[in-house]
Amino acid sequence: MRLISRWQNSAGERVRIALNLKGIAYRYVPVSSLEPGEYRRLNPQGLLPALDIGGGHVVPQSSAILSYVEETYPDPSLLPEDPALRAEARGFAAHIASEMHALTVQRVRHFLRDDLGAGEAEVKRWLVHWLSRGFTALEETLAQRQSPSPFCFGDRPGWADLHLIPQMSNARRLGHDLTPYPLLLAVEQQCVTLEAFRTARPEAQPDFPETDGQAETASY
Known part of the structure:
Protein backbone atom coordinates (compact mmCIF):
# COMPACT_ATOMS: atom_id res chain seq x y z
CA MET A 1 0.00 0.00 0.00
CA SER A 77 -8.89 -3.50 16.59
CA LEU A 78 -8.75 0.28 16.86
CA LEU A 79 -12.16 0.25 18.54
CA PRO A 80 -13.34 -0.96 21.97
CA GLU A 81 -15.05 -4.34 22.18
CA ASP A 82 -18.19 -2.95 23.80
CA PRO A 83 -20.61 -1.71 21.08
CA ALA A 84 -21.63 1.33 23.11
CA LEU A 85 -18.01 2.38 23.65
CA ARG A 86 -17.32 1.76 19.96
CA ALA A 87 -20.08 4.20 19.08
CA GLU A 88 -18.75 6.75 21.59
CA ALA A 89 -15.24 6.47 20.18
CA ARG A 90 -16.52 6.97 16.64
CA GLY A 91 -18.57 9.97 17.74
CA PHE A 92 -15.58 11.50 19.53
CA ALA A 93 -13.44 11.09 16.42
CA ALA A 94 -16.14 12.39 14.09
CA HIS A 95 -16.44 15.58 16.12
CA ILE A 96 -12.73 16.22 15.50
CA ALA A 97 -12.73 15.33 11.82
CA SER A 98 -16.03 16.95 10.84
CA GLU A 99 -16.64 19.78 13.30
CA MET A 100 -13.13 20.97 14.19
CA HIS A 101 -10.55 20.05 11.60
CA ALA A 102 -12.87 20.83 8.68
CA LEU A 103 -13.41 24.40 9.94
CA THR A 104 -9.81 25.30 10.75
CA VAL A 105 -7.78 23.90 7.83
CA GLN A 106 -5.63 26.23 5.78
CA ARG A 107 -7.93 26.42 2.75
CA VAL A 108 -10.77 27.66 5.00
CA ARG A 109 -8.50 30.24 6.64
CA HIS A 110 -7.25 31.42 3.25
CA PHE A 111 -10.81 31.78 1.95
CA LEU A 112 -11.78 33.86 4.96
CA ARG A 113 -8.75 36.10 4.50
CA ASP A 114 -8.30 36.27 0.73
CA ASP A 115 -11.84 35.92 -0.63
CA LEU A 116 -13.98 37.35 2.16
CA GLY A 117 -11.48 39.99 3.25
CA ALA A 118 -11.28 38.95 6.90
CA GLY A 119 -8.37 40.44 8.77
CA GLU A 120 -5.94 38.44 10.88
CA ALA A 121 -7.89 39.29 14.05
CA GLU A 122 -11.10 37.98 12.51
CA VAL A 123 -9.47 34.79 11.30
CA LYS A 124 -8.00 34.31 14.78
CA ARG A 125 -11.46 34.83 16.30
CA TRP A 126 -12.84 32.16 13.92
CA LEU A 127 -10.15 29.70 15.00
CA VAL A 128 -10.54 30.35 18.72
CA HIS A 129 -14.32 30.03 18.50
CA TRP A 130 -14.38 26.64 16.77
CA LEU A 131 -11.36 25.15 18.53
CA SER A 132 -12.67 26.22 21.95
CA ARG A 133 -16.13 24.79 21.30
CA GLY A 134 -14.65 21.58 19.98
CA PHE A 135 -12.10 20.93 22.72
CA THR A 136 -14.60 21.87 25.43
CA ALA A 137 -17.03 19.26 24.09
CA LEU A 138 -14.28 16.63 23.94
CA GLU A 139 -13.14 17.41 27.49
CA GLU A 140 -16.70 17.10 28.79
CA THR A 141 -17.13 13.82 26.92
CA LEU A 142 -14.14 12.31 28.73
CA ALA A 143 -15.35 13.71 32.04
CA GLN A 144 -18.66 11.86 31.58
CA ARG A 145 -17.11 8.44 30.98
CA GLN A 146 -18.50 5.77 33.28
CA SER A 147 -15.03 4.25 33.69
CA PRO A 148 -12.06 6.64 33.41
CA SER A 149 -9.13 5.16 31.49
CA PRO A 150 -5.60 6.21 30.50
CA PHE A 151 -6.64 6.58 26.86
CA CYS A 152 -9.87 8.04 25.55
CA PHE A 153 -11.95 4.88 25.70
CA GLY A 154 -9.86 2.12 27.16
CA ASP A 155 -6.50 0.85 28.33
CA ARG A 156 -4.91 1.07 24.89
CA PRO A 157 -4.91 3.78 22.23
CA GLY A 158 -7.30 3.57 19.34
CA TRP A 159 -9.77 5.33 17.07
CA ALA A 160 -10.46 8.34 19.28
CA ASP A 161 -6.85 8.87 20.36
CA LEU A 162 -5.40 8.85 16.85
CA HIS A 163 -7.81 11.65 15.93
CA LEU A 164 -7.18 13.64 19.10
CA ILE A 165 -3.40 13.85 19.19
CA PRO A 166 -2.85 15.42 15.73
CA GLN A 167 -5.67 17.89 16.40
CA MET A 168 -4.03 18.99 19.64
CA SER A 169 -0.71 19.51 17.88
CA ASN A 170 -2.51 21.45 15.18
CA ALA A 171 -4.19 23.68 17.77
CA ARG A 172 -0.86 24.47 19.40
CA ARG A 173 0.61 25.44 16.05
CA LEU A 174 -2.31 27.82 15.57
CA GLY A 175 -1.68 29.36 19.00
CA HIS A 176 -4.63 27.87 20.86
CA ASP A 177 -4.23 27.42 24.63
CA LEU A 178 -4.87 23.82 25.69
CA THR A 179 -4.43 24.23 29.45
CA PRO A 180 -8.23 24.27 30.08
CA TYR A 181 -8.42 20.62 28.98
CA PRO A 182 -6.60 18.50 31.59
CA LEU A 183 -8.24 15.21 30.62
CA LEU A 184 -7.26 15.65 26.98
CA LEU A 185 -3.72 16.58 28.02
CA ALA A 186 -3.50 13.46 30.19
CA VAL A 187 -4.44 11.26 27.23
CA GLU A 188 -1.90 13.07 25.09
CA GLN A 189 0.85 12.38 27.63
CA GLN A 190 0.06 8.67 27.42
CA CYS A 191 0.11 8.66 23.62
CA VAL A 192 3.18 10.72 22.79
CA THR A 193 5.53 8.23 24.46
CA LEU A 194 4.39 5.41 22.16
CA GLU A 195 6.37 4.57 19.03
CA ALA A 196 3.23 4.38 16.88
CA PHE A 197 2.56 8.06 17.61
CA ARG A 198 6.19 9.24 17.60
CA THR A 199 6.98 7.82 14.16
Whole structure:
Protein backbone atom coordinates (compact mmCIF):
# COMPACT_ATOMS: atom_id res chain seq x y z
CA MET A 1 0.00 0.00 0.00
CA ARG A 2 1.05 3.57 -0.67
CA LEU A 3 -0.01 6.37 1.64
CA ILE A 4 0.12 9.64 -0.26
CA SER A 5 0.30 12.58 2.10
CA ARG A 6 2.65 15.28 3.33
CA TRP A 7 4.49 15.87 6.55
CA GLN A 8 2.12 18.54 7.90
CA ASN A 9 -1.28 16.99 7.31
CA SER A 10 -3.13 15.95 10.45
CA ALA A 11 -5.54 13.70 8.55
CA GLY A 12 -2.54 11.87 7.14
CA GLU A 13 -1.05 11.66 10.62
CA ARG A 14 -4.21 9.91 11.83
CA VAL A 15 -3.76 7.25 9.17
CA ARG A 16 -0.05 6.83 9.92
CA ILE A 17 -0.84 6.26 13.60
CA ALA A 18 -3.51 3.68 12.71
CA LEU A 19 -1.20 1.77 10.39
CA ASN A 20 1.53 1.85 13.02
CA LEU A 21 -0.78 0.63 15.78
CA LYS A 22 -1.81 -2.29 13.61
CA GLY A 23 1.73 -3.02 12.44
CA ILE A 24 0.77 -2.70 8.77
CA ALA A 25 3.60 -2.16 6.31
CA TYR A 26 3.09 0.72 3.88
CA ARG A 27 5.10 3.07 1.71
CA TYR A 28 4.88 6.75 2.53
CA VAL A 29 4.76 8.86 -0.62
CA PRO A 30 5.13 12.64 -0.20
CA VAL A 31 2.66 14.32 -2.52
CA SER A 32 5.46 16.69 -3.51
CA SER A 33 7.31 13.77 -5.09
CA LEU A 34 4.57 13.18 -7.67
CA GLU A 35 4.52 14.72 -11.12
CA PRO A 36 2.35 17.84 -11.54
CA GLY A 37 -1.27 16.81 -11.95
CA GLU A 38 -0.65 13.18 -10.98
CA TYR A 39 -2.24 13.41 -7.55
CA ARG A 40 -5.39 15.05 -8.90
CA ARG A 41 -5.61 12.22 -11.43
CA LEU A 42 -5.29 9.61 -8.67
CA ASN A 43 -7.62 11.44 -6.30
CA PRO A 44 -10.03 13.87 -8.00
CA GLN A 45 -10.94 15.34 -4.60
CA GLY A 46 -7.39 16.67 -4.41
CA LEU A 47 -7.33 16.48 -0.61
CA LEU A 48 -4.83 14.61 1.54
CA PRO A 49 -4.32 11.83 2.36
CA ALA A 50 -5.14 9.03 -0.06
CA LEU A 51 -4.36 5.35 0.26
CA ASP A 52 -3.42 3.47 -2.90
CA ILE A 53 -4.39 -0.12 -2.11
CA GLY A 54 -3.53 -1.49 -5.53
CA GLY A 55 -5.67 -2.90 -8.29
CA GLY A 56 -6.52 0.60 -9.44
CA HIS A 57 -8.19 1.47 -6.12
CA VAL A 58 -7.29 4.74 -4.41
CA VAL A 59 -9.18 5.52 -1.20
CA PRO A 60 -9.57 9.23 -0.33
CA GLN A 61 -10.51 10.77 3.03
CA SER A 62 -8.97 9.63 6.30
CA SER A 63 -12.33 8.38 7.65
CA ALA A 64 -12.78 6.06 4.66
CA ILE A 65 -9.17 4.92 4.86
CA LEU A 66 -9.47 4.14 8.57
CA SER A 67 -12.66 2.16 7.98
CA TYR A 68 -10.98 0.18 5.21
CA VAL A 69 -7.96 -0.55 7.40
CA GLU A 70 -10.13 -1.61 10.35
CA GLU A 71 -12.28 -3.89 8.19
CA THR A 72 -9.39 -5.41 6.26
CA TYR A 73 -6.96 -5.77 9.17
CA PRO A 74 -9.27 -6.28 12.17
CA ASP A 75 -6.57 -7.41 14.61
CA PRO A 76 -5.72 -5.52 16.72
CA SER A 77 -8.89 -3.50 16.59
CA LEU A 78 -8.75 0.28 16.86
CA LEU A 79 -12.16 0.25 18.54
CA PRO A 80 -13.34 -0.96 21.97
CA GLU A 81 -15.05 -4.34 22.18
CA ASP A 82 -18.19 -2.95 23.80
CA PRO A 83 -20.61 -1.71 21.08
CA ALA A 84 -21.63 1.33 23.11
CA LEU A 85 -18.01 2.38 23.65
CA ARG A 86 -17.32 1.76 19.96
CA ALA A 87 -20.08 4.20 19.08
CA GLU A 88 -18.75 6.75 21.59
CA ALA A 89 -15.24 6.47 20.18
CA ARG A 90 -16.52 6.97 16.64
CA GLY A 91 -18.57 9.97 17.74
CA PHE A 92 -15.58 11.50 19.53
CA ALA A 93 -13.44 11.09 16.42
CA ALA A 94 -16.14 12.39 14.09
CA HIS A 95 -16.44 15.58 16.12
CA ILE A 96 -12.73 16.22 15.50
CA ALA A 97 -12.73 15.33 11.82
CA SER A 98 -16.03 16.95 10.84
CA GLU A 99 -16.64 19.78 13.30
CA MET A 100 -13.13 20.97 14.19
CA HIS A 101 -10.55 20.05 11.60
CA ALA A 102 -12.87 20.83 8.68
CA LEU A 103 -13.41 24.40 9.94
CA THR A 104 -9.81 25.30 10.75
CA VAL A 105 -7.78 23.90 7.83
CA GLN A 106 -5.63 26.23 5.78
CA ARG A 107 -7.93 26.42 2.75
CA VAL A 108 -10.77 27.66 5.00
CA ARG A 109 -8.50 30.24 6.64
CA HIS A 110 -7.25 31.42 3.25
CA PHE A 111 -10.81 31.78 1.95
CA LEU A 112 -11.78 33.86 4.96
CA ARG A 113 -8.75 36.10 4.50
CA ASP A 114 -8.30 36.27 0.73
CA ASP A 115 -11.84 35.92 -0.63
CA LEU A 116 -13.98 37.35 2.16
CA GLY A 117 -11.48 39.99 3.25
CA ALA A 118 -11.28 38.95 6.90
CA GLY A 119 -8.37 40.44 8.77
CA GLU A 120 -5.94 38.44 10.88
CA ALA A 121 -7.89 39.29 14.05
CA GLU A 122 -11.10 37.98 12.51
CA VAL A 123 -9.47 34.79 11.30
CA LYS A 124 -8.00 34.31 14.78
CA ARG A 125 -11.46 34.83 16.30
CA TRP A 126 -12.84 32.16 13.92
CA LEU A 127 -10.15 29.70 15.00
CA VAL A 128 -10.54 30.35 18.72
CA HIS A 129 -14.32 30.03 18.50
CA TRP A 130 -14.38 26.64 16.77
CA LEU A 131 -11.36 25.15 18.53
CA SER A 132 -12.67 26.22 21.95
CA ARG A 133 -16.13 24.79 21.30
CA GLY A 134 -14.65 21.58 19.98
CA PHE A 135 -12.10 20.93 22.72
CA THR A 136 -14.60 21.87 25.43
CA ALA A 137 -17.03 19.26 24.09
CA LEU A 138 -14.28 16.63 23.94
CA GLU A 139 -13.14 17.41 27.49
CA GLU A 140 -16.70 17.10 28.79
CA THR A 141 -17.13 13.82 26.92
CA LEU A 142 -14.14 12.31 28.73
CA ALA A 143 -15.35 13.71 32.04
CA GLN A 144 -18.66 11.86 31.58
CA ARG A 145 -17.11 8.44 30.98
CA GLN A 146 -18.50 5.77 33.28
CA SER A 147 -15.03 4.25 33.69
CA PRO A 148 -12.06 6.64 33.41
CA SER A 149 -9.13 5.16 31.49
CA PRO A 150 -5.60 6.21 30.50
CA PHE A 151 -6.64 6.58 26.86
CA CYS A 152 -9.87 8.04 25.55
CA PHE A 153 -11.95 4.88 25.70
CA GLY A 154 -9.86 2.12 27.16
CA ASP A 155 -6.50 0.85 28.33
CA ARG A 156 -4.91 1.07 24.89
CA PRO A 157 -4.91 3.78 22.23
CA GLY A 158 -7.30 3.57 19.34
CA TRP A 159 -9.77 5.33 17.07
CA ALA A 160 -10.46 8.34 19.28
CA ASP A 161 -6.85 8.87 20.36
CA LEU A 162 -5.40 8.85 16.85
CA HIS A 163 -7.81 11.65 15.93
CA LEU A 164 -7.18 13.64 19.10
CA ILE A 165 -3.40 13.85 19.19
CA PRO A 166 -2.85 15.42 15.73
CA GLN A 167 -5.67 17.89 16.40
CA MET A 168 -4.03 18.99 19.64
CA SER A 169 -0.71 19.51 17.88
CA ASN A 170 -2.51 21.45 15.18
CA ALA A 171 -4.19 23.68 17.77
CA ARG A 172 -0.86 24.47 19.40
CA ARG A 173 0.61 25.44 16.05
CA LEU A 174 -2.31 27.82 15.57
CA GLY A 175 -1.68 29.36 19.00
CA HIS A 176 -4.63 27.87 20.86
CA ASP A 177 -4.23 27.42 24.63
CA LEU A 178 -4.87 23.82 25.69
CA THR A 179 -4.43 24.23 29.45
CA PRO A 180 -8.23 24.27 30.08
CA TYR A 181 -8.42 20.62 28.98
CA PRO A 182 -6.60 18.50 31.59
CA LEU A 183 -8.24 15.21 30.62
CA LEU A 184 -7.26 15.65 26.98
CA LEU A 185 -3.72 16.58 28.02
CA ALA A 186 -3.50 13.46 30.19
CA VAL A 187 -4.44 11.26 27.23
CA GLU A 188 -1.90 13.07 25.09
CA GLN A 189 0.85 12.38 27.63
CA GLN A 190 0.06 8.67 27.42
CA CYS A 191 0.11 8.66 23.62
CA VAL A 192 3.18 10.72 22.79
CA THR A 193 5.53 8.23 24.46
CA LEU A 194 4.39 5.41 22.16
CA GLU A 195 6.37 4.57 19.03
CA ALA A 196 3.23 4.38 16.88
CA PHE A 197 2.56 8.06 17.61
CA ARG A 198 6.19 9.24 17.60
CA THR A 199 6.98 7.82 14.16
CA ALA A 200 3.78 9.33 12.75
CA ARG A 201 4.72 12.87 13.80
CA PRO A 202 5.38 15.46 11.07
CA GLU A 203 9.07 15.80 11.96
CA ALA A 204 9.57 12.05 11.49
CA GLN A 205 8.48 12.15 7.84
CA PRO A 206 11.03 12.21 5.00
CA ASP A 207 9.57 15.38 3.47
CA PHE A 208 9.80 17.36 6.71
CA PRO A 209 11.51 20.66 5.79
CA GLU A 210 14.97 21.38 7.13
CA THR A 211 14.18 25.02 7.84
CA ASP A 212 11.60 26.09 10.41
CA GLY A 213 10.32 28.87 8.19
CA GLN A 214 8.50 26.46 5.91
CA ALA A 215 6.55 24.93 8.75
CA GLU A 216 4.47 28.04 9.40
CA THR A 217 3.09 28.32 5.88
CA ALA A 218 2.31 24.69 5.17
CA SER A 219 -1.19 23.28 5.00
CA TYR A 220 -2.35 21.16 7.92
